[in-house]
Amino acid sequence: MSAWEPVIGLEVHVELDTQTKMFCGCAVTKGDPPNTHTCPVCLAHPGALPVVNERAVEYAVRIALALGCTVRPRSVFHRKNYFYPDLPKAYQISQYDEPLAVAGLFEYWVGEQKLSCRINRVHMEEDAAKLIHAGGDAGRIAGSEYSMVDFNRGGTPLIEIVGEPDIPSPEAAREFLQQLRNLVIGLGVSACNMEEGQIRWDANISVRPAGAERLGTRTELKNMNSFRFLQQALESELPRQIAVLEAGGAIGQVTLHFDPESGTTTPLRSKEEAHDYRYFPEPDLVPLTAGEAWVDEVRRALPEPPAARVERFMAQYGLSRYDAVVLGGGSAMARFYEELAAEGIDAKLAANWAMGEYSAHLNAAGLEPGHGHVTAQRLAALLRLVAGGELSGTGAKQVFALMVEERGEALDIVSRHDLGQVSDSAELETVVAAVLAEHPAQVEQFRAGKDQLAGFFVGQVMKATQGKANPQLVGELVRAALSG
Ligand code: ADP
Numbered sequence: 098m099s100a101w102e103p104v105i106g107l108e109v110h111v112e113l114d115t116q117t118k119m120f121c122g123c124a125v126t127k128g129d130p131p132n133t134h135t136c137p138v139c140l141a142h143p144g145a146l147p148v149v150n151e152r153a154v155e156y157a158v159r160i161a162l163a164l165g166c167t168v169r170p171r172s173v174f175h176r177k178n179y180f181y182p183d184l185p186k187a188y189q190i191s192q193y194d195e196p197l198a199v200a201g202l203f204e205y206w207v208g209e210q211k212l213s214c215r216i217n218r219v220h221m222e223e224d225a226a227k228l229i230h231a232g233g234d235a236g237r238i239a240g241s242e243y244s245m246v247d248f249n250r251g252g253t254p255l256i257e258i259v260g261e262p263d264i265p266s267p268e269a270a271r272e273f274l275q276q277l278r279n280l281v282i283g284l285g286v287s288a289c290n291m292e293e294g295q296i297r298w299d300a301n302i303s304v305r306p307a308g309a310e311r312l313g314t315r316t317e318l319k320n321m322n323s324f325r326f327l328q329q330a331l332e333s334e335l336p337r338q339i340a341v342l343e344a345g346g347a348i349g350q351v352t353l354h355f356d357p358e359s360g361t362t363t364p365l366r367s368k369e370e371a372h373d374y375r376y377f378p379e380p381d382l383v384p385l386t387a388g389e390a391w392v393d394e395v396r397r398a399l400p401e402p403p404a405a406r407v408e409r410f411m412a413q414y415g416l417s418r419y420d421a422v423v424l425g426g427g428s429a430m431a432r433f434y435e436e437l438a439a440e441g442i443d444a445k446l447a448a449n450w451a452m453g454e455y456s457a458h459l460n461a462a463g464l465e466p467g468h469g470h471v472t473a474q475r476l477a478a479l480l481r482l483v484a485g486g487e488l489s490g491t492g493a494k495q496v497f498a499l500m501v502e503e504r505g506e507a508l509d510i511v512s513r514h515d516l517g518q519v520s521d522s523a524e525l526e527t528v529v530a531a532v533l534a535e536h537p538a539q540v541e542q543f544r545a546g547k548d549q550l551a552g553f554f555v556g557q558v559m560k561a562t563q564g565k566a567n568p569q570l571v572g573e574l575v576r577a578a579l580s581g
């Protein structure tokens with residue numbers, strides 16, 4: 098046992114996929130020319146007034162409920178003041194001490210272990226504009242020549258999920274985020290596109306003597322959006338903090354920057370405090386009221402939560418926990434798998450293919466489950482041939498590759514490329530007879546009791562048929578011929 102125990106708490110931001118912005122009618126878009134979706138409200142012209150986007154509130158409530166939070170009947174928007182070029186009002190409309198929802202619980206898996214993390218709150222705010230730092234390296238402000246602002250993103254609905262410091266390891270932090278992302282995607286409120294920064298997080302980490310109650314002083318890694326870097330950054334920050342403490346020093350509460358190239362963290366600045374932001378209630382917006390009946394309606398329309406789906410997959414399809422997490426953790430793969438099962442494909446065979454060849458194909462092609470040429474119905478047609486013994490495992494993989502390449506159908510490819518498994522006894526008996534005739538010495542030895550030579554004969558037949566013979570049937574035929 099290590100003498101120190103890590104404690105991690107995450108604050109997660111998710112941009113919502115609403116059609117319009119949080120407080121104005123501008124379209125929420127990606128990839129359009131800069132500054133083409135702006136108006137007096139999101140550019141903060143004097144006198145322009147914000148109006149709350151009702152759909153954004155509904156989406157936020159969905160997330161809050163899916164995390165088991167209590168939606169507060171009344172919540173208040175506050176102004177969070179800070180000056181920066183990405184914020185034309187010089188304040189962000191956010192929520193403060195009366196947030197949309199509080200006191201939830203998120204359950205997630207790390208391997209076979211189910212962990213839970215209390216959710217402190219879910220609140221609503223607006224995204225800042227996007228700053229583009231030009232002329233430097235890697236788009237960072239340090240070393241850049243000049244910066245540009247794209248206000249298209251400014252005012253996009255954003256929710257913040259604040260987790261309690263309940264996460265016990267860097268690996269668990271990564272799992273937490275990946276599974277939270279799956280949950281949000283499944284709710285249909287955000288695609289959580291990583292490259293576009295639709296989901297980003299701050300990770301707070303401290304250490305304390307193992308078993309201690311009191312939390313240590315934390316440092317904060319800000320604005321991350323790579324799962325791998327998150328885990329690496331936390332893994333490098335842990336020994337740093339432990340070394341400081343073991344040398345009798347104290348951890349400064351600082352914001353850190355992680356450099357993936359060197360794999361180390363460096364302090365950026367001392368951490369801001371809430372009073373630095375001079376929060377005060379937004380005078381241009383009335384408090385938000387979420388009626389009980391409406392909240393119940395949103396609750397009833399929620400899809401099955403991933404954690405429940407994983408349990409169901411284990412019970413219904415007899416999958417291992419590992420397979421159930423891989424297949425049931427995300428809604429798109431879960432849907433694909435259930436479509437396969439609905440086609441009457443054996444649950445285990447379907448699971449092996451969905452996680453094996455099919456997933457490899459998705460990765461290679463950069464596709465989401467259920468997209469591309471290989472639909473569940475097309476894959477099912479292939480797997481029926483495997484289940485029926487018409488295709489061997491190897492043959493099926495060849496056919497699958499050709500289905501992808503030629504955008505074809507399994508049956509058609511099998512016949513055109515002559516890839517079917519030979520299960521015709523008469524045809525195979527001829528081959529078996531020929532093989533035995535070619536190896537009289539081995540036949541003699543087998544008859545004298547060297548039983549393991551059966552495998553040799555099967556191998557010879559497989560070779561003679563270029564691997565297309567049904568190996569089980571060949572085994573039977575070889576034994577029959579030798580005992581005859
Ligand atoms: P702020 O908003 O200033 O960042 P909060 O107190 O709201 O501060 O905490 C923010 C995040 O930091 C939460 O996700 C919480 O779980 C986490 N956190 C707070 N204290 C610790 C700690 N000692 N160790 C690790 N994480 C912490």
Ligand code: ZN
Nearest residue numbers: 121123136139
């Ligand atoms: Zn606008």
Ligand code: MG
Nearest residue numbers: 108299301317
């Ligand atoms: Mg923070």
